[in-house]
Amino acid sequence: MILGDLTFEEFWLRLSGPGVGLRIGPFNVRVQDGQQGLFAPTFHFLYSDFPLLSDDEPAEFRIRMRDPTGVRRWWRRQVQFRLDDTDPFYPFPASLAYPLFEWGINWCIYEHVHEFFVIHSAVIEKGGRALLLSAPPGSGKSTLCAALIHRGWRLLSDEFALIDKADGRIFPLPRPVGLKEKSISLIQSFAPESRMGPTFADTNKGAVAHMRAPGDAVARAGESALPAWLVFPTYGAGAATALSPVTKALAFIAASDNSFNYKILGETGFECVSRLIDQCECFDLRFSDLNGVVDALDGLGAGRSSVQ
């Protein structure tokens, strides 16, 4: 059973009662409350394809989107992201409950998930081979990811590469793809068939919207993939598309810098990056034009060389 099998009324009753439990990639997540702003309808729309947990199924992450108890709530409605018994963030305006939820889930993963080696990276797959777009925020990796999954690539994740420490395979964590500012309209025109949630203006990252993960990617969340290409993208206004090989040693440094738990895992982290670098062809990517860069990366997936 998936979330979309519930009517909105049934979903609302669960949300405000025992919580809505979902299987999101390798994690069970249970969410309660969420009566602020557009949280409930946005969550229901964006996670519609995700498998539902039964009420008694345990969850790694138990989240309450609750009204805070501070005095500020009397003159402006707010929302607090609560994980178990902790409030990791200051309250947000209630209107930003949904973006707060997505950022909170990200925080849960990069702070708490060490059973995988975790790299800050979008990951897409074709033919069983995964392409990692690894970069800090603002480099355009989510925009690229959103575009490529409308050109035949499968979404594994737009934010995290979850790498099996034993064999290096990448576990899917398909979730809504977070887009910012101009990327929202860019993707809407690049892929008019994309299904976008509401735009939340005035977040601390500017305007933010989330694109629904393709149903096929969610349904195949149990199918891991072998990493094949490690790409470090940088958006540059007006830049010509340039995919340039980067040496393995420099790719090692970049990948370890982009990891959330390389230092925590110590020797295991070193082994994980070493294996990833051995498994992948590594490239720097400069881009501005979405069509050009999609063609270049498609060339990798199709075995064509478009390297400059």
Added chain:
Amino acid sequence: MPDNKILWRVSPSTKLMWRRWGDEFIVYNVASGQTHYLNALAAQVLQYFQGQAATFDELVQDVRDSVPEGEDACILERVRELLKGLDYLGLIAPVNP
């Protein structure tokens, strides 16, 4: 400038993990958790000090022996800088007398 008679080495308690791709090396210092990118010469020097304690002069001689004639013009200065760098990174240390 390092004293040419000081003995240097990688501490026996320092565990280093190595990866090599062509002429580039990555070394991970397990104790410090630091990762370092080394070129071939730096890797050669560090590996030399992993096997033994040696003075600057002995190190220079070892490096000279491995470098083709005609390519060793600036070797003294390069090795001196490498020694300072590896010391700064905590990868080598003077041996207590």
